Amino acid sequence: MNETINDAVSKLYHKLTDWVESLILLLPNLLIAIVVFLLLYTAGKLIRKGLAKPLHRFVHSRALVDLGLNIISIAFVALGLFVALSIIGLDKAVTSLLAGVGIVGLALGFAFQDIASNFVSGVLMAISKPIQIGDVIQSNDHFGTVININLRSTIIRTMQGQHVHIPNKDIYNKPIVNYSEEGKRRIDLKCGVSYGDDLEKVKRVTIEAVQTIEHILPNEGVTLFFKEFGDSSINFEIRYWVDFKKQPDYLAALSDGIMRIKKAYDENNIMIPFPIRTLDFGIKGGEKLNEQLQTVLSEKANGKHN
Template sequence: MDINKITDLLTDKLTDWVEAIIKLLPNIALAAVVMVIGFYIAKFIRKIAGKLIHKVSNNVTLNNLFSSIIYFIFIGIVCFTVLSILQLDKAVTSILAGAGILGLALAFAFQDIAANFMSGIFISFRKPLKVGDIVEVKDYMGKVKEVNLRDTVVETFQGQTVIIPNKEVFQNPIENYSYLQKRRFDLSVGVSYGDDLEKVRQITLDAVSDIEELSKEDTTQVYFVEFGDSSVNLSVRMWISSPEQSVYNKVGSEAIMKIKKAYDANDIMIPFPIRTLDFGIKGGTKLGEMPVQISNKEQ
């Protein structure tokens, strides 16, 4: 190939590029201005969004996440605007198509993570539980130690740390014992059929009335609930002024001791199960024959 032709081709190509760049100079300048202003506006919007979200949620992690999402969305808008100013519409279309395909693939690949993440967001806004609450979730009862965007950490009263995915927390019933800042203790007791039930009721109320941790706003109640096989069963319902498990256990222990002591002092009997033993089953020895056998062995 002739060197002159190659030179001419290269020159023409470079000339076209230079002309295209010169024509785009106003667009390049405008794009630069739009990008600089856009970045400053994005930072300002991020700051304002953080303050507004903080009024709705006290979760710092969640607030930072939403602020960052709003920031990057605005940055994306600025970038696409700049590409349009530079007349790179085909590039914008390709980027959007690629982002859509990538987003769909990631949604299928990380659907469980996404479900836990979204559940964490709903939990943060609805606040069915918070750090320090005593809760029961998925058969785990304990104190909430952390509420993250992906999982909730509960420390059981046996000392185990349980990490529960937020999807399980959000989709299952939550028993929050700290919501009312008090708990009810129900104690079942049985008394003899021969006892005066009115007397039993009053002695039971008097026995537990001086427990220090009982709520002053709520009254202790005694209900006779059923006729049992060997006793009349009653339920003592006491409201405790603290939701803490240690206080709950302490009140229950004191109530049992005080009721037992009061019943003993007033001749109220708490029946215990009576069993009849049959020694005449196949392969065994009848009860009537045992003294004879013992006496024979002694001889």
């Protein structure tokens, strides 16, 4: 029994001795590994700090800049960890760690596919800049002003004041109508005049009325096209361009156009006709209402007389 205990204690002593010797031999490499890790970690912080101001100056998306700076910091920390493990001879641990990171990343990619898609779309939008804060856009059946763009979603404020959060992948992968990109917008105003009016006079009076609208762009020109013979009017469309920074600019120019055309028509005796409908109350098609009324009254009168 005593011999068994003595053998166990002896083996434990030799094992601990081997560990201590290995630690002493490993100590220089361990110190070097720690120094290398700290150097790379410090380098990452310095590079992040040095790039922060230039990136914020040239890249307007704060979220994209912060993302890039965080990636730089994580990259230097990971590099320092892998180099340190290699110095102390844990190459297999480094290989296993890299394999584990790859498997975890693949699993997270499948689990958070929509989140990753929105994130990538947000990065691409920050680079290509199809829209910017303050733009008036229409996307995914929503119309409003862009008030925020982050790496997950784009927020627009509708004309009624509601905030709509649209995932970035839906904006990046689908058509976007950007009304603010050109800084101008064309108004297509439809109207009609009676068949008795002089069309040349109508065209001249209408164009002159529209040309006095505030914020109109004279270099773009004003055009008027008669388009069809309507039921009670000859219909036309007048087109003119105005400055556009926000939706009220467009609505004000449209409203001014209607008011000025109406006033010009009143001053020049040009009529915008009401819709005309012919109602047939007769049993037989084509019979006039007054004739039918006279017949009915005559029949009633004869009936009373008899």
